[in-house]
Amino acid sequence: MTRFPGDLFDGLTSRAHPVVASIEAGHLAIEGDGIALSIPLGQIDVAPPVGAARGVVRLPGARELHSTNQAALAELAALARRNHPERWARHLESRAVYALAALAISVLVMFAGLRWGIPAAALLASRALPAGVDRSIGEQALALMEKVSLAPSKLPAARRQTLARELALECARQACPPHRLLFRNSPLFGxxxxALPGGAIVVTDDLVKLSRDDEEVLAVIAHELGHVTYRHSLRLALQSLGAGAILVAVTGDLGNVSDFAAGLPSLLLRSGYSRDMEREADSYALHWLDARCIPRRRFADILQRLDNGPPDTVNLLSSHPGTTDRIHPFLVPGACA
Ligand SMILES: [Zn+2]
Incomplete structure (x- = not known):
């Protein structure tokens, strides 16, 4: 039992009554001349002394006990808190504004995590993954697409060979990421x-048919080479599968890559890349076209032609969003124009 001296103020007058307080089981007992109180610890509040000032124990009925015994007051404060630990929570809850602010902060933190945290983590994870993993995911995704949505190209062989040769020629002159150009017929993809992880670039017959010349097709391929360079499709797969998948990728224990591969085609087709990724791929294409002296306009022209197509079809624009903003840099003449 802790006993300590203090002054009791009765809340009616300013007169101090010298008393001796003692902390008993669950109670604070206060005794003095004509005074005998026993107050449950749950009903008191302790404001510990600040510096040399006296500490104040607030009691029911506006009464106060003042004391300089710091050790005893600290003990009393701890006991009082334990006897009504919910008081602080109740205090917060009783103020709707705190509750709302807490909710708003939670939403903001969650939003920030989704908007910036997951993409940033996916970027780091994609850098940590060895190139072999990209290829493996890309091959599985391609195999899946070949089964359900891709058919052999019906373009004349000569047209395909010309395009492939022009691309190979250019990639012999300037650095291109490792890639594989595939022509496929696909009514579904329009x-x-x-660009798939590992560098497979699928170009549909409809895109080639829509183009007015080879340079327009090369401009689109240059943009896809940008996606390959920055490993965008892998990042997209990691992002969509969320924090768990990213952790698995970073720790190197990728396990079954088919999880990543299975969802990729529809991700690319339905959700598309983020605008930041599109800007990165566009900027790659811009430099690539300039280096080749292909007018930048070629890229803008084919995108605009797509934009004028039937609105409810899946095409390059649904998988590569934000066209109108994006074509502006391609309307400015490049170094060779
Ligand atoms: Zn794109």
Missing amino acids: ANAM
Whole structure:
């Protein structure tokens, strides 16, 4: 039992009554001249002394006990808290504004995590993954697409060979990421091109048919080479599968890559890349076209032609969003124009 001296103020007058307080089981007992109180610890509040000032124990009925015994007051404060630990929570809850602010902060933190945290983590994870993993995911995704949505190209062999040769020629002159150019017929994908992890670039017959010349097709392929360079499709797969998948990728224990591969085609087709990724791929294409002296306009022209197509079809624009903003840099003449 802790005993300590203090002054009791009765809340009616300013007169101090010298008393001796003692902390008993669950109670604070206060005794003095004509005074005998026993107050449950749950009903008191302790404001510990600040510096040399006296500490104040607030009691029911506006009464106060003042004391300089710091050790005893600290003990009393701890006991009082334990006897009504919910008081602080109740205090917060009783103020709707705190509750709302807490909710708003939670939503903001969650939003920030989704908007910036997951993409940033996916970027780091994609850098940590060895190139072999990209290829493996890309091959499985391609195999899946070949089964359900891609058919052999019906373009004349000569047209395909010319395009492939022009691309190979250019990639002999300037650095291109490792890639594989594939022409496929796909009513489902419409006029489209997509880059898979590991460098497979699928160009549909409809896209080639929509183009007015080879330079327009090369411009689209240059954009896809940008996606390959920055490993965008892998990042997209990691992002969509969320924090768990990213952790698995970073720790190197990728396990079954088919999880990543299975959802990729529809991700590329339905959700598309983020605008930041599109800007990165566009900027790659811009430099690539300038280096080749292909007018930048070629890219803007084919995108605009797609934009004027039937609105409800899946095409390059649904998988590569934000066209109107994006074509502006391609309307400015490049170094060779
Ligand atoms: Zn794109």
